[in-house]
Amino acid sequence: MFRIGALLRQLIRNKGFTLFFILNLAMGLAGFIAVLSFGRSLDRHMDENLKEILTADIELSANAPLSLEELALADEVLGKDAGKARLIRFYTMAGAQGDARLVEIMAIDETYPLYGRFKLLHQTPVRVLEDTAAVFMTQDTARTLGFGNTGEGTPVLNLGGKAFELKDIFSEAPETSLSSFELAPKLYMGIKQLEGTGLIKFGSRVRYSYFFRVTDTTDGAGLAQKLRQRFSERFPGLPRLRIHDIRDANRRISRVTGYFTRFMGLISLTGLFLSGIATAYLFRGYLNSRKKDMAILLSLGARKTEIYLAVSSELMVMGTLASGLAIAISQALIPAFPLIFKGLIPDGLRIHTDAFTLMVSVFMGMAGSVVFCLPLFVRIFRIKPLMLLRDIRGDSPFSIGHALLRGAGFLPATAAFFGLSFYVAGSVRDTVFFAAGFALALILLSAMGGLVFSGCRILSRTRSVVGKIAFRNLFRNKWASLSCFVSMAMGAFLISVIPQIQKGLQEEISRPQGLKIPAFFLVDIQEEQKNPFLELIQQEKAELSNLSPMVRGRIISVNEEPFSDHPQASGPAAESRSHGEGRSRRLEFNFSHREALDASETIVQGSPLSKTPWDFESETPFEVSVELSFAERYRIGMGDVLEFEVQGIPLKGRVVNFRKVRWNSFQPNFFLLFQDGVLDDAPKTFLASVSHDSEEKRKTLRQNITTAFPNVSVIDVTQLAGKILSISDRLSVSVRFMAWFSIAAGLVLIFSIARHEALKNQNQMNLLKVLGAGNAAVRAVTLLEFGFTGFSAALSGILLSFGFSFAVAAYFFDSLWKIDPRASLMILGLTTFISMGTAFMASRRVLNSKPVGLLSAMA
């Protein structure tokens, strides 16, 4: 009875529905595949960038060489086949002629770097560094060290007791992370050549790094975590090793890529949910249209299970066709992405779909459509052959059994959604958060819809005939109106959540408006050099962005509890912030003071620091301003008393405000700012950033600064800042693109619902025409009904999305939340417009045809 042939015949006979169902589901699935593929590919691309910044997948570093036991443990966890490289870095004074300057020695082995490469002026093989006493440096460093232009004789640099030849000039080095150690220009040399220099002595502050490259398919972050755990088990106590993966390569970038990954997860979940709603909605209409067929089948002796089987098979066939089409669409679309979005997506980004995503899509198409439509299957239970004898419009009366059955019908869909959320979000906690949020939204929107349509009773008392008919239709058809309202509102809600988070993310990720990329970071400006330095800057007409005192010290305790024992925050956002820190908690920090806050800083809680200088003799703690994420990470609360140690002197400060810092401003910022007067007598240096327009002017400025202040380290950050800001810009564009993509998918859903409802309304329009209502009146009734439903649904969805997006932002995105009124208005307008426009198109068909159908076809 329900053979394949009959099944296909059934689908072909209902070709309008079949085609629309397949297209709708295919669009949703294609969006899911495309968004996930795009997000994952971009994530991979960013990882590649971060690998180049770290030069490896994993870095182990310590202040002394690793013991054989430690190296063996690393081999055990990472595998003996992992690529390895070594780097020894430390600061020393170096100079070719006259003054010696602070430089950072980067002693590397022949396998360094594992990722990335040197861009060398003369393409000298890097191996040269190991084989001969040679160094690589930048042109600027060469000039600073007094070499003049290369090629003039044989430039020789004395490092300790050994002479090194300047072999080549690099314009780009593999290691570009901006760590606290990077206070001086870098010189690259071979590890073997350290011998005989006498540079590393007992007590020297040296960092030994061991780099590892694992296979592409291995989860580097997971391995790093495993390493941390294994090391802490094997070597209990305070760890001496730091284990970094690519997420630690650059905190700023890894934070935004972390946001991006979660944002991508949110988008694909949203797309998935929208697709589910659309599928279920279409199926509901289909089931209604097939009620009579089913009643006939039942009257002919068919069993309900046979009917279930037939309907499920139809769904599965359509779902499979939809997933096939979706894969075809997505695979056709993905290669076109770089062309369509030229300039918007990163160069060299290769977007490809992984096998698992394809498998999930096929599964979703085949079984997903049945699973999502399962709650509606209960309707089949309520179909009785009796309806053939009487014009029974409603189903059989409410019964607890049916209600329970219907409730049970939601379980597989809930489980499937839960499972997919887990696949996308990767944690049970995040999944529960999403699932509970969506369920709560569904309940609240249903309640809001109930209120809206109850209110229509009052609105129907209007004198206007159109208003009376339209509003009466809405409240009398309460359940049908409500399901349309909830589906539309859910669509508007989901697509509206995205822009609120996107706006916050965008602001965090994108570079602040009017920001000039700094050219130099100037480190180690002595107190007595401050005023002459300012004069020089003025003279050179350069822009000094920031001149901040910097005092290094330790945090001893928080509210008299030792800082090393003080609890740390948990949760996904906090985890991403403290990622890689493991058990090796940092105790030393840089403290500073500001007359006024920098443009990149805003106080989010508490009051500004007092302008009155703190009295050193006072027993009252001085005022401290704490950076917000730092306070959250270390669970520092407002009013907490922190004990510091600066140059051996204990100091007590009380937290009076939390500051939000836009780290992307690329300005010298500090986690902790002290009240005026606290650091006055402490030995300090100054840190500044300077921007200058042209490369030529930068060169002159650099030369003049180094001549006037030989001790000051001038670090050229133009390239690095540009690189990091460019990554931020790419992410920013991608976030915006994906947000609009999800909005487009949501609007397609709203169109589907409006179309379905409008087609359902055709009989009513016809009847109104027969009763003498003019075309204008019928059109006005339809537009008012759909306009009101679309508008109220979108408004409710948008209002609810404000609360939900705020919670999502607080939980996942460090409270990066901002209302995007433009996007909200646009969603409101477009939803209303699509709802009305679709109804208008459907009504046009009825209005242009003769109402004679009521006598024949409808009868």
Add this chain to the structure above:
Amino acid sequence: MILELSDVSKSYRQTRSESLVVLKNISFSLDRGQTLAIIGQSGSGKTTLLSLIAGLDSPDSGQIMLEGKNIAAMAEKELSRYRAGKTSIIFQQFHLMPHLTAEENISLPLEILKQKKIRELTHDMLEKVGLQDRRHHLPAQLSGGECQRVAIARALVVKPALLLADEPTGNLDIETGEKIARLLFDLVEKENKTLILVTHNPSLAGQCREILTLEKGCLL
């Protein structure tokens, strides 16, 4: 004379090259207050003829004059006014608005016509069809006979010049059908309405003053 049809023909396209002639040169006239039954076998063109007179469809040729106006030449806007004020139809399938109560279904054409005293007129009609106590019920809560009473009341409430009925008892059992037919003819007589009734029920047709028989689109 209230209605006059002259040489009315209608055909429907079956395929690109073929069309089916449903009505061929139909001509007849009807005086005010008359009742006319159109009978014939299934597919003889009864319903098509009714739909042309109701202004739900337009003829290929010929004239349909109602109170001196040719409805075949009317524009859609004028036809809407015509349908609202001059004619009313009673359907075999009732075609009530499922979400409106009996009372609201009856008052709907009055609302469309923006008439005054809607409540009074509706209540008057409810009383005439004997459904006062069922006025707040939805169609799904009414029996077939009650639904048809509502449909009759809805048709008569606007006091149309011409009342059209398409198999008004076709969906009802014999007893209910007879009751409905009695009610319909009583009201038509009391209100002095002109009725055209399409049926293949000889007993119902016999209650009309005139009977026309259609066969293969032609009047016999």
